[in-house]
Amino acid sequence: MGDFARAGFLDTWYGHLDVGLLLQAKEAAASVLEVVVQRSAYTHHGQRVVQGQLLMQAASDIFLGWSSTVTGRHYYWRQLRDMKAGVDIRFARRYADQNERDLDRHRQAIADGELEARPDL
Known part of the structure; x- marks a missing residue:
């Protein structure tokens, strides 16, 4: 795959249930097999990965999908299901709140002149 991978937590509320959704986005680069066999029929590398996963999965991930950035990099995303670990929703909320306060x-x-911000870096 590519150089980029990110996970994001979506906090949702359904009545009395706290439900967290963990999504993972990964960069999809050209297949290593393309140098040996013919190129993929899919022009989007994220779509190629998603179609391959759909073929292999007994139960499809409804969040499985692909997209591109404005610069043309290809990505795919999926629901992250790590059976070895869980997400503490209260911790995730506190962490997100702290990130907002820090930002x-x-x-x-920056506005007070305590930090210099330069867009060219």
Whole structure:
């Protein structure tokens, strides 16, 4: 695969149930097999990965999909199901709240001239 992989937690609320959804996005590069055999019929590398996973999975992941960035990099995403670990929703919320406070403080420090922000770096 490519150089990029990211996981994101979506916090949802259904009545009295706290439900968390963990999604993973991964960069999809050209298949290593393309140098040996013919190129894939899929022009989008993310779509190639998704179609391969759909062929192999007994039960499909309804969140399985693909997309591209504005720069043309190919990605696919899926629901991350790590049976060895779980997500503590309360911790995830506290962590997200702290990140928002940190970002607000960072922006305020730039606005107050305490930090220099340069778009060319």
